[in-house]
Amino acid sequence: MIDARDLTLAYGSNIVLRDVSMRLSDGELLAIIGPNGAGKSTLLRALGGMHAPLHGSIAVNGKAVSQMNPQERARRLALIEVDTAPVTNLTVREAVAQGRLPHRPWWRWNELPEDEAIIDEALERAQLADRSERSLDALSSGERQRVWVALALAQRAPSLLFDEPTTHLDLGHAMHILSLLRDLADEGTTVVIVLHDLNVAAAHADRIALVGQSTLLACDVPERVFQEELLSAAYGAPIIVRREEGMTLAFARPPRRKGDPR
Amino acid sequence: MTRLAVIAVALCLLVAAIIVGASWGTISFSPATIVSALLHPHAQNDASIVLWSLRLPRVAIAALVGAALATAGLLMQDLLGNPLIDPYLTGTSAGAALAIAVAIAFGVPPALYSAIALCASLATTLLVAALSRTGTGLSVERMIVAGIALSSLFAGLTTLVILWSPSASVSLSILAWLGGSLAGHGWRDLGWATLYAACGLGLALTTIPALNALRLGTRRAQALGVDLDRTRWIVVVSACMLTSAAVSVSGVIGFVGLMVPHIVRGAVGHDVRWSLAAALPVGAIVLILADTFARSAMPPTEIPLGILLSLLGVPAFLYLASRRPKTA
Numbered sequence: 034m035i036d037a038r039d040l041t042l043a044y045g046s047n048i049v050l051r052d053v054s055m056r057l058s059d060g061e062l063l064a065i066i067g068p069n070g071a072g073k074s075t076l077l078r079a080l081g082g083m084h085a086p087l088h089g090s091i092a093v094n095g096k097a098v099s100q101m102n103p104q105e106r107a108r109r110l111a112l113i114e115v116d117t118a119p120v121t122n123l124t125v126r127e128a129v130a131q132g133r134l135p136h137r138p139w140w141r142w143n144e145l146p147e148d149e150a151i152i153d154e155a156l157e158r159a160q161l162a163d164r165s166e167r168s169l170d171a172l173s174s175g176e177r178q179r180v181w182v183a184l185a186l187a188q189r190a191p192s193l194l195f196d197e198p199t200t201h202l203d204l205g206h207a208m209h210i211l212s213l214l215r216d217l218a219d220e221g222t223t224v225v226i227v228l229h230d231l232n233v234a235a236a237h238a239d240r241i242a243l244v245g246q247s248t249l250l251a252c253d254v255p256e257r258v259f260q261e262e263l264l265s266a267a268y269g270a271p272i273i274v275r276r277e278e279g280m281t282l283a284f285a286r287p288p289r290r291k292g293d294p295r
Numbered sequence: 296m297t298r299l300a301v302i303a304v305a306l307c308l309l310v311a312a313i314i315v316g317a318s319w320g321t322i323s324f325s326p327a328t329i330v331s332a333l334l335h336p337h338a339q340n341d342a343s344i345v346l347w348s349l350r351l352p353r354v355a356i357a358a359l360v361g362a363a364l365a366t367a368g369l370l371m372q373d374l375l376g377n378p379l380i381d382p383y384l385t386g387t388s389a390g391a392a393l394a395i396a397v398a399i400a401f402g403v404p405p406a407l408y409s410a411i412a413l414c415a416s417l418a419t420t421l422l423v424a425a426l427s428r429t430g431t432g433l434s435v436e437r438m439i440v441a442g443i444a445l446s447s448l449f450a451g452l453t454t455l456v457i458l459w460s461p462s463a464s465v466s467l468s469i470l471a472w473l474g475g476s477l478a479g480h481g482w483r484d485l486g487w488a489t490l491y492a493a494c495g496l497g498l499a500l501t502t503i504p505a506l507n508a509l510r511l512g513t514r515r516a517q518a519l520g521v522d523l524d525r526t527r528w529i530v531v532v533s534a535c536m537l538t539s540a541a542v543s544v545s546g547v548i549g550f551v552g553l554m555v556p557h558i559v560r561g562a563v564g565h566d567v568r569w570s571l572a573a574a575l576p577v578g579a580i581v582l583i584l585a586d587t588f589a590r591s592a593m594p595p596t597e598i599p600l601g602i603l604l605s606l607l608g609v610p611a612f613l614y615l616a617s618r619r620p621k622t623a
């Protein structure tokens with residue numbers, strides 16, 4: 034369970050988000066949406082304990098994240114950020130094995146047999162078992178995203194936070210990652226993801242946090258967050274909401290073309 | 296070949312290099328004489344005296360300097376994720392060189408050179424670290440800039456000391472030290488340098504899991520619980536201790552710290568647990584063999600070790616780099 038209260042997040046004197054409060058239960062999948070630069074990734078980093086809030090507090094199962102040492106934090110929160118730094122000279126298995134780092138004392142350099150079993154299971158779930166000895170540079174974007182998921186799985190943290198898990202992925206690979214995250218939530222993991230696609234967020238998340246205008250505009254089930262006025266104000270563009278066959282869908286209203294009927 | 300086999304081969308080659316280093320020199324001894332002298336350290340014959348008071352301390356110092364510089368280079372390269380980093384980057388050698396040049400110019404007894412070099416190199420690194428501080432952490436970019444800037448400043452001042460030195464012999468002494476040499480050191484110097492290098496190595500060992508996680512990038516490593524600031528401080532201090540220990544007994548010997556990490560990564564891969572284990576014997580082998588060649592190729596003249604390593608090492612390194620672009 035993650036409990037964030039009255040957060041103000043800033044870079045230096047530049048305040049990105051203020052008055053953000055949210056409580057996430059075990060087994061919940063929350064999607065953070067909002068326009069570019071609204072502070073989605075900053076909020077995710079803060080919830081993951083990697084960005085200290087200017088004001089407010091974040092607690093995981095009752096313990097303040099600011100009171101945790103880095104290793105303890107990594108045992109409770111697995112954070113996967115968008116990192117464009119190239120990772121080379123590492124096999125898939127070597128990368129995933131790093132997920133056991135928070136569980137090892139500094140003087141133990143090798144994985145124990147139980148660590149190996151956890152790594153094998155993580156590779157299996159991320160469908161990477163047959164590619165475990167491949168170098169990371171030889172993988173496609175989709176496979177690389179799965180490596181980071183496997184790394185987080187090997188971390189065995191009760192909360193998983195993932196920034197843009199479906200970026201650069203085709204529909205099939207995106208669906209695979211999202212259903213894996215859904216399964217994890219159903220098994221009791223608290224999952225927080227940042228998404229750009231509103232409809233994907235509505236289809237997979239239990240709740241949606243909409244950030245914009247330097248604050249948390251809404252944090253509720255998709256049906257309540259998907260209000261035309263609310264979304265249009267957040268994105269600064271006209272957005273239409275339709276409810277069809279049990280799904281809530283949002284679209285940007287296309288601009289009028291010359292010759293369109295009035 | 297498995298990584299364990301590579302390390303085993305490196306250890307066998309180290310033993311062979313030690314035997315070669317002990318046997319070769321201005322006076323050559325047969326292997327039987329060497330074995331006999333090794334077994335009778337207090338025998339008053341030529342072989343025992345030459346071996347125990349001249350060659351073995353020198354071989355041991357070469358092994359220490361090679362292992363220390365290779366380890367320091369490997370640590371700094373892995374910390375900064377840059378294979379072109381040299382352990383002298385933080386100004387370690389330039390600070391020591393200036394201090395020794397001043398000491399020679401002022402006629403300080405040679406027995407104090409090791410201690411002076413040690414203190415000066417440590418002080419320079421700490422100065423570079425202080426200039427690179429950001430809150431509680433270290434900025435890598437600032438460290439590189441500060442290291443290069445201070446190195447240039449100290450190199451300029453060293454040249455000035457040489458130009459203004461009272462006599463040509465003083466200038467030559469300074470230049471000889473700058474060229475790097477293992478001559479004139481005994482067991483006593485080795486004791487201090489070993490102690491200092493061992494502390495550096497001990498510190499470095501505590502950072503191995505963090506350095507391996509850093510191969511995923513700093514952000515991912517931090518998310519995995521790596522305390523980046525702490526790791527940076529420990530690695531910089533341990534690399535500085537290792538380099539200072541080497542500089543104090545050898546002067547400026549370049550290239551080992553840059554080249555050996557490349558060689559070992561080519562053989563055992565990038566996992567720091569294995570590359571560090573391989574860097575220690577490989578660094579020692581390179582320097583023992585280079586020093587043996589430097590003192591026995593043109594007797595009685597000794598080729599300055601630092602210069603010899605540059606002359607042999609640069610072409611070898613360029614060849615390796617062009618053959619294996621992906622490991623660079």
